[in-house]
Amino acid sequence: MCENWDDDAPVVATVIPSFRRPGNNDEVWSGNTSNNDRPYYQRSKQYSRGRGNFRGNSREGRSDRRNGRAGDKCEELRVKCSFVGKIIGRAGAKIQELQSESGASIQVTQESNGETTLVKIFGNDSTISKAKELIEELTTDSIKIVHAKDLPQETVEKKQPILDWAKFMQECDEAEAAEWAKYPPIRKQFYKEHPEVMKMSESQVEKFREENNNIVVDRTFKTENSAPIPKPCPKFVHAFHEYPEILREIEKAGFETPSPIQAQAWPVLLSGEDLIGIAQTGTGKTLAFLLPAMIHLEGQNVSREDRGGPAVLIMAPTRELALQIDKEIKKYQYRGINSVCVYGGGNRKEQVAAVTRGVDIIIATPGRLNDFHESGIVNVKTVTYVVLDEADRMLDMGFEPQIRKVMYCIRPTRQTVMTSATWPLGVRRLAQSYMKDPIQVYVGSLDLAATHTVTQVIQVMEDNEDVKMDAVMEFVRNLGPDQKVIIFCGKKARADNLSTEFALSGIQCQAIHGDRDQCDREQALVDIANGTVQILVATDVASRGLDIDDITHVLNFDFPRNIEEYVHRVGRTGRAGKLGESISYFTRADWAQARELIKILEEADQFVPEEIYQMADRFDEMKKRKENDRARGGGSRGGRGGSSFGGMGRRW
Structure with a gap:
């Protein structure tokens, strides 16, 4: 000392x-x-x-x-x-x-x-x-x-005093409620039941739902004193008889009857309820939430000029899907409602200018939306109607933090819509966090399934790129003049190589993947849509959101890494009630997907090659052996416990 x-x-x-x-x-x-x-x-x-x-x-x-x-x-x-x-x-x-x-x-x-x-x-x-x-x-x-x-x-x-979290949270909730009380109340109820719907008995309602791809409707999270679930609307006029301008726009589009998801979703959304819509791709989910959004937007107490920001926010996982939704909105002219699509890779300066000029509906990818929100360009406090489109895909792509950051800043009394092709745990968690007593509408089954308007062909072949290349070259040379195909590859480099091979062989095509400039991606979609080219080579960036009605074929040059992406790729054809065909090259390297693929094919009543059953059985045997080895403490045993198919020393 x-x-x-x-x-x-x-x-x-x-x-x-x-x-x-x-x-x-x-x-x-x-x-x-x-x-x-x-x-x-x-x-x-x-x-x-x-x-x-x-x-x-x-x-x-x-x-x-x-x-x-x-x-x-x-x-x-x-x-x-x-x-x-x-x-x-x-x-x-x-x-x-x-x-x-x-x-x-x-x-x-x-x-x-x-x-x-x-x-x-x-x-x-x-x-x-x-x-x-x-x-x-x-x-x-x-x-x-x-x-x-x-x-x-x-x-x-002396120790620090213990923080009273209950009191702190109560004060936080009170402060938040006081802040939102400054904003005008939200109008949500815009539905008046049509007399014909009113007369439908419970048995008629159940029969309609069963005949229309087995529509199942229920409250997602059971609560007491919930309002009755609205009956479906078999005709357009049943949902929009109070809105003749909407009916005229539907007539211009040439639709005859609502799709199953639309028939049940429209009365739910027009009644002001939160909705979770689960249906296969190409079943009309976009229009199911768009038309009620327009009515909701126009029906608020504050005029669009005085609102100070957008009333409708739609989040989508990819640029292509965001642009497709924007395109759908522009098809239906309703009282001058305007929309802006903001996404990464687009011209930021132009997007900022479009937003600052005034906008009613914003369609955005989560990353760019978060950028605009934190920069003060987009004021989400004026939003009263939120759509999370393809929520399962957004979670798969890691967008949950951006979604939560934006949703926290939107008033809690909003109306929320969530669409998804599947119903995984992450989507349920998101629904529980941001939705109030939602009604879940799913068409078909909650089990993963491919659309039944597509013929699914599985071609088992060697895991050799030359073999695949010969097969795809033969396929494209036999395409008819009115046929179009999307060829899916697992990697961006593979997509570039394949499109280059086509070009060197004198075959016109376009390519789309994440490394291409946005202008090139948009031009590729325009060219396949208007028929300039018959072939679009793509990665999974195009497996969702592409709504091109006349795609006749989907070809999986590389089988996808998970069965969900397979279902979405298949859904790029056979749209709007048309028939389509999907062709998948399946090799020994894909054997881990065999069991799930069998379920998809059998559910749609498609042919399953015997080799697929054999691969599934052998993969299950391999997993069982590895589990037994771990249980004995021996780990994996050389080639027989390896991860590759060839390591087992057996031929399929």
Whole structure:
């Protein structure tokens, strides 16, 4: 201990972990180390202070710097551990600066009681005074300097008060409610049941639902006192008899009857309920939420001019899907409602200009929306109707943090719609977080299934690119003049290689994947849609959201990594009630997908090659053997327990 302890020495009454010098557990960190004593990252420099240079590597020099020079006084401070780091600084830079300015030697010791750490200052009266003054200035904004004799022991040992989280959350909720109370109330009820629907008996309703792809409707999270679920609307006029302008737009589009998801979703959404719509791709989910969104937007108490921001927000996982939704909105002219599509890869300046001019509906990918929201370009507090389209895909792509960040800033009384092709746990969690007593409408089954208007052909072949290339070349050369195909590849490089091979063979095609410029991606979609080319080579960026009615074939050059993507790829054809065909090249490398593929094919009453059954059985056997090996503690056994099909030493 110091011989010159002064009871009036100031104590900084506040913790950070204690610091040791690397390589010596008994020494303290003072910042004044010899070149060899310093951490390795400081040895290249020579440090000096006002009282002379460091003394090289001598033991005497090290002792002098740790304990001060002979005749130096010593004063001690007790510093709250949370401020030790500020005194030391990064790599000891701050403590060296303090020593240089004051001329004193400052040492942070290992003596800590969990709340405070002991700091020693060596020097004469003036240097010690200067060092204490500098330390006080460094911590004066947040701490108070007291004297050692005035600091009771119980003060040091006193614990922080326990935070009352229940009270804190209550105050937070009250503040949030007060903030949202400044905004006008939301109108949600726009539905008046048509007399013909009103006359439908329960048995007629059940019969209609069963005959229309087995529509199943229920409250997702069972609660008491929930309102009755609206009956379906078999005709367009049943849903929109109060909105003749909407009916005229539907007539222009040439639709005859609502799709199953539309028939049940429209009365639910027009009644102001939150909705979860689960249906296969190409079943009309987009129109199911768009038309009620337009009616909701126009029916609010505040005029569009006075609102100060968009009323409808639609989030989509990919640029292509976002652009497709925007295209659908522009097909239906209703009272001058305008929309803007914002997405990464597009011209940001143009998108900002379009938003700032005034917009009613924003369609956005989560990343670009988050960018605009944090930049203050988009004011989501005016949003009253939210759609999370293809929610399962957005979660698969890792967009959940961006979604949650934006949803937190939208008023909690909004109307929320979520669409999905599947119903995984992540989508349920999202629904539980952001929806209020939602009604779930699913068409067909919650089990994964491919559309039944597509003939699914599985071609089992060698895992050899030349073999695949010969097969795809033969296929495209036999395409009829009115046929179009999307060829899916597993990698961007494969898509580029395949499109290059087509071009070198004199076959016109377009390619689309994540590395292509946005203008090229958009041009590729235009060319396949208007018939400029018959072939579109794509990665899974095109497996959802492409709504091109006359795609006759889908060809999986590479089988997808999961069965969900297979279902979505197949859904790019056979749309709007038309027939289509999908062809998939299946190799030994794809055997892990065989069992799930069998389920999809059998559900749609499609032919399953015998080799697929064999692959599924052998993959199951391999998994069982690996589980048995792990249970015995033996791990995997060489080639038989390997991850590749060939490692089993068996031919399929």
